[in-house]
Amino acid sequence: xxxxxxxxxxxxxxxxxxxxxxxxxxxxxxxxxxxxxxxxxxxxxxxxxxxxxxxxxxxxxxxxxxxxxxxxxxxxxxxxxxxxxxxxxxxxxxxxxxxxxxxxxxxxxxxxxxxxxxxxxxxxxxxxxxxxxxxxxxxxxxxxxxxxxxxxxxxxxxxxx
Amino acid sequence: xxxxxxxxxxxxxxxxxxxxxxxxxxxxxxxxxxxxxxxxxxxxxxxxxxxxxxxxxxxxxxxxxxxxxxxxxxxxxxxxxxxxxxxxxxxxxxxxxxxxxxxxxxxxxxxxxxxxxxxxxxxxxxxxxxxxxxxxxxxxxxxxxxxxxxxxxxxxxxxxxxxxxxxxxxxxxxxxxxxxxxxxxxxxxxxxxxxxxxxxxxxxxxxxxxxxxxxxxxxxxxxxxxxxxxxxxxxxxxxxxxxxxxxxxxxxxxxxxxxxxxxxxxxxxxxxxxxxxxxxxxxxxxxxxxxxxxxxxxxxxxxxxxxxxxxx
Numbered sequence: 001x002x003x004x005x006x007x008x009x010x011x012x013x014x015x016x017x018x019x020x021x022x023x024x025x026x027x028x029x030x031x032x033x034x035x036x037x038x039x040x041x042x043x044x045x046x047x048x049x050x051x052x053x054x055x056x057x058x059x060x061x062x063x064x065x066x067x068x069x070x071x072x073x074x075x076x077x078x079x080x081x082x083x084x085x086x087x088x089x090x091x092x093x094x095x096x097x098x099x100x101x102x103x104x105x106x107x108x109x110x111x112x113x114x115x116x117x118x119x120x121x122x123x124x125x126x127x128x129x130x131x132x133x134x135x136x137x138x139x140x141x142x143x144x145x146x147x148x149x150x151x152x153x154x155x156x157x158x159x160x161x
Numbered sequence: 162x163x164x165x166x167x168x169x170x171x172x173x174x175x176x177x178x179x180x181x182x183x184x185x186x187x188x189x190x191x192x193x194x195x196x197x198x199x200x201x202x203x204x205x206x207x208x209x210x211x212x213x214x215x216x217x218x219x220x221x222x223x224x225x226x227x228x229x230x231x232x233x234x235x236x237x238x239x240x241x242x243x244x245x246x247x248x249x250x251x252x253x254x255x256x257x258x259x260x261x262x263x264x265x266x267x268x269x270x271x272x273x274x275x276x277x278x279x280x281x282x283x284x285x286x287x288x289x290x291x292x293x294x295x296x297x298x299x300x301x302x303x304x305x306x307x308x309x310x311x312x313x314x315x316x317x318x319x320x321x322x323x324x325x326x327x328x329x330x331x332x333x334x335x336x337x338x339x340x341x342x343x344x345x346x347x348x349x350x351x352x353x354x355x356x357x358x359x360x361x362x363x364x365x366x367x368x369x370x371x372x373x374x375x376x377x378x379x380x381x382x383x384x385x386x387x388x389x390x391x392x393x394x395x396x397x398x399x400x401x402x403x404x405x406x407x408x409x410x411x412x413x414x415x416x417x418x419x420x421x422x423x424x425x426x427x428x429x430x431x432x433x434x435x436x437x438x439x440x441x442x443x444x445x446x447x448x449x450x451x452x453x454x455x456x457x458x459x460x461x462x463x464x465x466x467x468x469x470x471x472x473x
Contacts, residue, residue, distance in 0.1 A: 045321035047296035080318040
């Protein structure tokens, strides 16, 4: 298979996963240029995607990493596109937010998972990657396993103290 | 003038130069070494101005006047630990350092070059003004400074940006007459930022100023070559040395007499015109349109800014 086809497949997998898991409409990315490098999907303006210059280090923003069985959006992408997330969003209080920003794993109380009433106002939280919110702002990606939320904030972005 | 207790001692040659520039050292030196108020810029790529201001109301931010997105705060705290910083809603930077991009006035859908971009405070400001459209080339020659640049672009949510690692001098050849606007915030002797870091003192000397000025001349030529006819560029430094400011701009005007040095008017900012001469050198009279900012008259670091346009 040609590498261009592989790249297209990777991008389509990322977009369909963002739609299925988080309810992000793929049309949102229509004005942008999407491309893949290894297992990462990147997004930039069309002009930034087309320009040819020597010594280009990178273009735009990495929006997702595609694994064999899952797709993980990046913290940076979620902070930019977080307002589009309709499913699998978890609201954190101040203390939980501080732990999340420090990159910690924590137990969280989610009535939705216990068959209770949905407190976030957003239906559908299931195990796997979720978007953590605080006061309406998307903080980043967490990995939810049972009641444990593992922060996926990269080391370089963590806030401690 | 004897330094106050605990105050770093500036090199005598530097103090002599400041005196020659006409500064009253008893006012100028303490202000130069005293940190200005902390400031931040709201990043409109990530958040709405009013929403962010509401979230930061406990800091009692005060608008700076010349840019509706730049605010000073009186409290001293680590802005980098705020959640608003983590979210990329704000960029912590000295108020003076927001001036070059304010003067450049980037517009959506343009093609813009930031020739010496790391660590990215000005690139992220440009990307926000362009509303993530068009093309912003954020270039820096130093491999060691690229990670801070990409990190800040990521945190700010810049999508219209291509990062390159080239000597700025190359752009005049590889992208001749390509850009609508160019920012050259040149590496300089950093005399204006001594309140933030004294590292500049380790490298400071008259010989270093001459070396830097020689490089700046090559860079400003390259920046001008890379500008489209009708385009606008901004040349800025955070130093007081006339060789690196009026000297560099006069050099460009000598090589390109058609280049126009435009007046700069920023609301609420106390500025001085560029120096007309320094020691034996008489500068191009147009350098009066450059602006100089001094720390004893303005709550911010020392800066010098020129806005230059290329005729159509």
